[in-house]
Amino acid sequence: MDTISAIVIGVMLPLFLSSIAMVLGVALLFHLSHRRLMRHLSSEFGKLRQEIAAEDFAESAAKGKPAARGRIAALRRLLWALIELVLAGPFRLLSWVMPKKPGSIVMIKRLAHNFDGNLKYYYDHLTQVAPGDYEPCVLVTDRDFHGFLQSQGIHSVYYPSAAAFWALLRAQIIATESNVNSVRLWGSLAAGAVKYQLWHGNGFKNVGLINPRAQIGNKGVIGNVIDRYVGLYPKYDIVVFCSQHQEKARAAAFDYRHSLINGQARNDILFARDSIMDEIGSDGPALARMREAHARGMKVVLYSPTWRPKGEVQPLDAIRLDAIAQMAERENFLFVYKLHAKDKFKPGKGSALDSPNVVEYDKRADIYPAMGFADCMITDYSSIYLDYIILDRPIIFFPYDLENYIAVRGFAHDYDDVTPGEICRDQSALEMAIRKVVQGAEDAWTAERQQVLELFYDYVDGQSSERLLAHMRGYMQHADGRPRRFPGWLGQPPAPQEAPLPAPPAQPV
16 A cells, blocks of 8 residues: 555545445435335335345255345345445545555456456456556456465455455446446546446447336336446446447447447457467367367358347257257267357256267356357347458358347347348248358358448557557656656546557458
């Protein structure tokens, strides 16, 4: 702890404690005079208790224990919500006056058990391009996964903990790729930092504030005020869009001050590059199978559908894997399926996985190191195909529930306009489209893929991480190179440094 921090803490601690007392008094008034607030909290955590008991412990053989554990978990979450109401204001004030640590970048992950996506590859870039100049830190909400990252040499902190609170309070930059509902209070703890929203896909679905399934805006007036107060959905300083067209289509999805047009850091791996971190968090055995098949000249077909909530037709209920396995053996290709990380599917005995031509890629693992070995991708509405399209290879679309998905979720683009490939609505059409690819039929979608690529990307060069870093430098240091220690005090964020001109276009792997 440096001298300035010690002084600030010494001055702020009495104010901090008095603020807590004041907020406790306000909370008591809420309790006495606003019973609607308490009914809201009771309702929310009643639902939470049911979800926890049903989802996390439904498969346990012990009938009495799951309910007890569910109740305990719900009570813990309720207590944490009340703590949030008490601490959000004081933490916000403390964050704004706390000196920021030069070069500190806290990355808030989207999912609890995955090391993938834009944050992984941007972390890799920071540690490779200027080791020691920046201090990236990954915030995780699972202790076991925190231990795994540390064992791999990844700087991570567990949330909630004193170390995580300290990292957020001192961060110059916060980078996230979701609405990070699991890391509550982060908006208050990092109120004085510059906040980047990288998002986790460059797709066409309605996301963020315009996603009908999102919790934002669906909790009533008091619930929405609480979410804003604790900083759950902050106003971002920068939102990254992959093209000017995408910014127009998705501007309403985020509350933000400025935008940055850039590619996605995770797509840099699709170009000629080499890093020992690439395979951390990937499915090693499945990746080895794909690499081996590719080296032997076998076609590799990758199926990567999006997630559906419980009650809707699931991807592996819509596709007959046994028939695909038989066709893969006849046609001598490798079929790899990688489900969404939130998918609940578990293969049973005697499944298509018994076939030597079918591979399940761990749904929680990073698929991007493996994408270069796939000769074709099958998907539905997942934004992953808008990354794979950079490789200019065939894409097959299997939107078996298109009408329902549009009605429930909604798209920012017309589906037919942004899907450059065969659209199959049933198993027979899907098998026919796969057969064309593995038998080497003429690819008739090259021109359409290029049109969609130009619509969704203004940069396709493998330099996205470097452009992002150049942009962040403008918020981390003054024009003369001195670090900014109090970015949160500025009325408006400083003008970022100009991103470097892209290097001559690299070729995808």
